[in-house]
Amino acid sequence: MQRKTKVVDEVKKANPTLTDVTVGNDGTATVTYPDGTTAVIPSEKTVKESADKVIKDPAVTPVANPSALTDTEKAKVTDEIKKANPTASKVEVGTDGTATVTYPDGTTAVIPSDKTVKKSADKAVVGSNSHTSNRSK
Numbered sequence: 001m002q003r004k005t006k007v008v009d010e011v012k013k014a015n016p017t018l019t020d021v022t023v024g025n026d027g028t029a030t031v032t033y034p035d036g037t038t039a040v041i042p043s044e045k046t047v048k049e050s051a052d053k054v055i056k057d058p059a060v061t062p063v064a065n066p067s068a069l070t071d072t073e074k075a076k077v078t079d080e081i082k083k084a085n086p087t088a089s090k091v092e093v094g095t096d097g098t099a100t101v102t103y104p105d106g107t108t109a110v111i112p113s114d115k116t117v118k119k120s121a122d123k124a125v126v127g128s129n130s131h132t133s134n135r136s137k
Helices: 002-014 071-084
Strands: 020-023 029-032 038-041 061-063 090-093 099-102 108-111 117-119
Touching: 002 020, 002 029, 061 071, 071 090, 071 099
Parallel strands: 061 117
Antiparallel strands: 020 029, 029 038, 090 099, 099 108
């Protein structure tokens, strides 16, 4: 609703003689002139995608098992996402490496796991819990 109000304000500012402005969910504005005639302003003229919400892919993090990230690996992925997307207010990384990024206005974006993690070429990954032990329990 707040965004619609901003569109209404901006359209009225640019066209002070209008008697009414109605904004649809898609950003299209219908304006009414003093003589009662109306016109439609298409959404591409009233709204644009915010540059700070364009999700940027992070550096890919090598992990031991891309379908079962450890907490340490998730933290590293989170750090890489925050570096690439500094306007994000929250980053949640799933066990499979899929990440949900939340912006300050509450909107979210999802980064698929193929953009965040890859199987490490090394046998042992630093910080992973995937090590073997010969001790029996």
